[in-house]
Amino acid sequence: MxxxxxxxxxxxxxxxxxASEVxxxxxxxDKQTLSSLIEYVINSQNNEIASQYGLRPGIGLAAPQINISKRMIAVHLTDDKGILYSYALFNPKIISHSVEKAYLQSGEGCLSVDEAIPGLVPRHARVTVKGINLAGEEVKLRLKGLPAICFQHEIDHxxxxxxxxxxxxxDPLLPIEGATVIER
Incomplete structure (x- = not known):
């Protein structure tokens, strides 16, 4: 673990x-690495497990963050409608995105960055992501809101x-003109 x-x-x-393609x-x-990424993110959101093992809560993790420079990410979060997005993907790619921007009102954080870095992070409001899941199936996701921001953050890694x-x-806190503000 x-x-x-x-x-x-x-x-x-x-x-x-x-990072290199898988x-x-x-x-x-590689399957074990990807499984361990999603396991960490899920466990980190469980208060009991997180406190037992000293895990910092996260909604996403990329293989480079555990010093494996390969294209693998894991995301586990719910959107504003309570829909769960739980994905572990090999070789994820953003295949299309909106012109419209969005950002998290509270700013972004990262499990690899210990201090809070204030500032608004412009992202695409909507993205379509393609990747391969642990079962070897191609997955195509149309995302907006927090899931879109999280996938962009992990793919950036x-x-x-x-x-x-x-x-x-x-001006790190300058509102981004015409962008959708996402509260978390």
Missing amino acids: LTMEDIIRDGHPTLRKV AMPPSEE LNGVMFYDHIDKH
Whole structure:
């Protein structure tokens, strides 16, 4: 089981690398890595397990965050309608996105970043993501709101991009014109 000790911190070189594609069909080792990512995210949201193992709660985790530079992400969250988005994907890609922007009113956080970094993170309001699940099936997801933001955050990790790279350096809290504000 993954713990906070397995998650590398901001400044580690792996977080700035572009991760490599996972060969299909995935190896047992790759399947195990992806399974452990989704297991961490689910366990981190369970108060009992999280306190027992000292897990910081998260809604997403990417393989580079555990120092494995491969294109794998796990996301486990509910949207504003209470719909559960629980996905572990190999080689996820954003295949289309809206022009319209959105951002989390509270800003974004990251399991690899220990301090809070204030600022608004512009994201696409809607994205379509394609990837391969643990069963080897292609998954195509049309996302908006918090799920869209979370998938963009995790896919950024696969490209060596941190959430704070998107924040306006001169005025981090400047509202993003025409963007949808998402409360969490």
